[in-house]
Amino acid sequence: MSDRYPVLDSVDALLVGATGRTPLDAPGKSGAVLDRVTIDGASYVVKYLDHEGDWSLRAAGVPGSSTVALWRRGILAALPDEIVQPIVAVAHDRERPTLAAVLMDDVAETLVPAVDDPITIEQNDRFLDHMAAVHVAFWDTDLDIDVVTPTDRYLELSPRMAAAEAALGSDHLVPRLVAQGWPLLETVAPKAAAIVVPLVHDPAPLVNALAATPSTLIHGNWKLDNLGTDSEGRTVLLDWETPGRGAATADLAWYLAINCRRLPVSKEQAIATYRAALERRGIDTAPWWDTQIGLSLLGALVQFGWEKAFSGYDDELVWWEQRAIEGAALLA
Structure with missing residues (x-):
C-alpha cells in the first residue's frame, strides 16, 4: 500500500463519522449502489464497488476495482488540471475482498442532466478538448497505467460476458440485452455483423493492429452520465470502469457511439475537434491518425453493435457499418 495514496x-473505516x-x-446500469452521506457538515457520495452485485466489475476482472488500482x-x-475527479478516499474491504468503495465529493449539481436533449456545442467541444488533455498527460507516462x-x-459487452452472467443466474438488464443484441445484428445488418461478430469473440486482430499505434491512459467510459462541468x-x-493502456481514439469512438443521440454536431466534426485538441497540445497526429481512428471506430461497433441493432438499420447503424468496412481493411 502506498503511504501517499492509502x-x-x-468500508466502515471509509465512513467513520458519516450520518x-x-x-x-x-443512471448507470451496472448494479452499483450509491448513498449520499454527510461528514463534518459536508455532503459526499459513497459508491459501493461490489463484485457480487456489479456485472461490470466482474467483466473488468480487477481485484477490488479499477478505481482502487488507479x-x-x-x-x-x-x-491534468482540466479534469475534476471527486474521489477523496478509497477502501478495499479486508474481510470481504469482493467489496470496495469510494467516497466522493457530492458533485451532483455539476453533472450533465440525464435527459434526451443534445448537449450544447460549447460543452461538447469542452469535453473533447479535456479528453485530449487526459490523453496527452499520459502520452509518455512512467506511471503504471496497465489496468484493464x-x-x-473489447470483451466487456460481448457474448462471453453475457454467457458468464447467465451462468451466474444474473438478472441485470445489460447482459441480457447484449445476449439478444448480437444475434439481432446478424439479421439487421449482416454486412456489419460479418466484420464485427468474429472480433467480438476474438478481438486479437483489432487489439494487435491498434498496438502498432501510440497508446496512453484511456478512461473507457466517456458517456454523458459520467460527465459534468464545474463552476x-x-x-x-466519474466512474473509471475500464481504464488502462489503449489507443486514445478508442475513448473518442466510445464517446461518439454511446452519446450519439445527444451530440450537437456530426461525428465527423467531433472527430476533427478532438484531433485539433491533440495537435494544440503538441501531439503530431499525422503519422498514425488515419490508422488509429479507423481501427477505433471499428472497435466501437465491436463494443456496441448489439446496442445499435435494436434501432434497426437506421442512419446511425449505416454510419457505423461503413466505418467497420473501412476499419476492417486496416486489419490486414
Missing part, C-alpha cells in the same frame, strides 16, 4: 482496509445515509438512484498507483492524482487490458475492454469550466469525470 487504501483503507474496510444521514440516503440511497441514490443512479487510486493506489497515483494515477487519479496525476490527472484492451482485450478485456471553473473543468470537466467532472
Whole structure:
C-alpha cells in the first residue's frame, strides 16, 4: 500500500463519522449502489464497488476495482488540471475482498442532466478538448497505467460476458440485452455483423493492429452520465470502469457511439475537434491518425453493435457499418 495514496482496509473505516445515509438512484446500469452521506457538515457520495452485485466489475476482472488500482498507483492524482475527479478516499474491504468503495465529493449539481436533449456545442467541444488533455498527460507516462487490458475492454459487452452472467443466474438488464443484441445484428445488418461478430469473440486482430499505434491512459467510459462541468469550466469525470493502456481514439469512438443521440454536431466534426485538441497540445497526429481512428471506430461497433441493432438499420447503424468496412481493411 502506498503511504501517499492509502487504501483503507474496510468500508466502515471509509465512513467513520458519516450520518444521514440516503440511497441514490443512479443512471448507470451496472448494479452499483450509491448513498449520499454527510461528514463534518459536508455532503459526499459513497459508491459501493461490489463484485457480487456489479456485472461490470466482474467483466473488468480487477481485484477490488479499477478505481482502487488507479487510486493506489497515483494515477487519479496525476490527472491534468482540466479534469475534476471527486474521489477523496478509497477502501478495499479486508474481510470481504469482493467489496470496495469510494467516497466522493457530492458533485451532483455539476453533472450533465440525464435527459434526451443534445448537449450544447460549447460543452461538447469542452469535453473533447479535456479528453485530449487526459490523453496527452499520459502520452509518455512512467506511471503504471496497465489496468484493464484492451482485450478485456473489447470483451466487456460481448457474448462471453453475457454467457458468464447467465451462468451466474444474473438478472441485470445489460447482459441480457447484449445476449439478444448480437444475434439481432446478424439479421439487421449482416454486412456489419460479418466484420464485427468474429472480433467480438476474438478481438486479437483489432487489439494487435491498434498496438502498432501510440497508446496512453484511456478512461473507457466517456458517456454523458459520467460527465459534468464545474463552476471553473473543468470537466467532472466519474466512474473509471475500464481504464488502462489503449489507443486514445478508442475513448473518442466510445464517446461518439454511446452519446450519439445527444451530440450537437456530426461525428465527423467531433472527430476533427478532438484531433485539433491533440495537435494544440503538441501531439503530431499525422503519422498514425488515419490508422488509429479507423481501427477505433471499428472497435466501437465491436463494443456496441448489439446496442445499435435494436434501432434497426437506421442512419446511425449505416454510419457505423461503413466505418467497420473501412476499419476492417486496416486489419490486414
